[in-house]
Amino acid sequence: MLSAEHALAEADAMLALGRLEGGLSMASPATLRLFALRLLRDMLISALRQxxxxFTDQRFHAWFAGVATLSDEPARTARPPRALCEAILTELTHSSWNALAQAATRFQxxxxxxxxxxxNRLAAETAYQDAGAVIAAAxxxxxxxxxxSxxxxxxxxxxxxxxDHVLFAPSERAVEPMAMRPDAVGGKRLTVERLALPCPRWALELLWGAQWRKSGLLSHALPFPGLIRLDVLRANTATDFAMLEESPAILATTLRDAAQTLSASLSEADRLAHRLADSQIGQRRSSRAPALLELLAGFGPLRSGQLEGLLDVSRLGLRSMLGTLDTxxxxxRTTxxxxxxxxxxxSSRGAYEVQDDLASSTFSASALGEYDAAMAEIDALLTKSGVIADDSDREA
Incomplete structure (x- = not known):
């Protein structure tokens, strides 16, 4: 029998996931493109930090553009950052969600x-293969x-x-003996504490959305940064029964937070899509300025060399597009x-702010029908699990 607190956590989690799917089903193509770009960036940042x-977000963009190192003091146990990002981008090019696959292909x-x-070329190839092996294990x-379901x-x-997995279970610190020369420190044997390797849960978060897409819970295979909890992973082998009992509620809260974070990113992408459309940049049909604006708004700061390849334009053509946006x-621009x-x-286009309340947005009858259908599926799941949702939450 679920406690009232646990039941509420499950209801919140299921409703958050349902609202995310409802938002995805109603989003415009421009919104989904911007959302895919943001999700691509956020997945890379999340994996690197795990x-x-x-590093800061600004440092990430400078590193991605090749003008700075990622960190002043690289982590000793972390996988090499470039190889890690290369492996993630390669995997995402095979995504069943076309918007994400195209974004990953372009950003390679x-x-x-x-x-x-x-x-060392061999070392770089080995690091890439190691990251790829982690994804294969996932x-x-x-x-x-x-x-x-x-x-x-x-x-x-x-x-x-x-x-229970040898790779994804959290590692513990290890103490290893180290023999010394007879003439050093009195010939005594010392011990060295070696840092635990990071748990590469990012690989599971990278792929998990495809599982829910196969189950019909999501219309797109979204990466889910932050979905895996280390404390719950440890609880599987722990003797702390209190922690084992708390795990279901922890997972419900984690799912709610992850789904709400993705929904917030989707809502921001929708606001951006409206503001970019209202900016009226590049009215000529052949203009590529809107595509440039979308790239910068979605992924973040980029240098001209990156933009030329992403847009497949010449240096002169890019300069003209940048001039249009600058005017x-x-x-x-930062240097x-x-x-x-x-x-x-x-910041100067506040007049184009778009209300993010669903009730104030104009959606087609079919889009509203899809949203209602998604919420009906969530209600069915809640009923099946014995959790009753409060109608007041539905209207929030």
Whole structure:
């Protein structure tokens, strides 16, 4: 029997997932393109931070553009950052969601980050193969899970399998003896504590959305950054029964937070899509300025060399497009190591703010029907699991 608190957590999680699917089903193509770009960037950043790399978002864009290192002090146990991003981009080019697959394909060539290590080609290839092997292991783990139409049951099954996996189970610090020379420190034997390797849960989060798409819970195979909880993974082998009892509620809260984060990103992409459309940049049919604006608004700051490849334009053509955005007051520019990074500046276009309340937006009858159908499916899942949703939450 579920406690009232646990039941509420499950209801919140299911409603958050339903609202995410409802938003996806009603989003315009422009909104989905912007959302895919943001999700691509966020997945790369999340994976790098899970590996132990410390950096700001601004530093990430500078590193991605090849004008700075990712961190001043690279993490000793982290996988090399460029190889990690290359492996993730390669995997996402095979996504069943076309908008994400296209974005990943385009950004493979836009990754201008410094080579990992000292330029040793063999070491770089080995690092890339290692990251690819982690993703392959995640594929194998997911393929062994029994299909489940209940999101929380599937998530619990995922954590149980990952907690028992030799690669995805959290590592512990290890103490190793180290022999010394007889003439050093009195010939005594010392011990060294080696740092635990980061748990590469990012690979499971990268692929998990495809599982829910197969189950009919999501219309697109979304990466789910932040969905895997290390404390729940550890609970699978722990003797702390209180923690084991709390795990279902923790997973429900985690799913709610992850779904709400994605919904917020989707809502922001929708606001951006409206504002970019209202900017009236590039009225000529042949103009590529709107595509440039979309790239910068979706992914973030990029340098001219990246933009030329992403848009397949010449340097002169790009200069003209940047001039168009600059004249309209939509372009921001920073300079690092003599290289310009371009970004959007929409601060002066407050008149084009779009209300994000669903009730104030205009949707077609078919879109509203799809949303109602998605919510009906969630209601069915809630009824099946014994959780009753409050109608007041539905209207929020």
């Amino acid at each position: 590996e132990g790399h410390g 060539a836009a990754l201008l980050a410094p080579s990992d290590g000292t330029g 594929h194998d783990l997911l393929s062994r899970l029994a299909p489940s 209940h999101p929380l049951a599937a998530l619990a099954q995922l954590h149980a399998a990952a907690g 309209a007051g939509l372009l921001a 690092l190591s003599g290289v310009h990074l371009y970004a959007t500046d929409l």
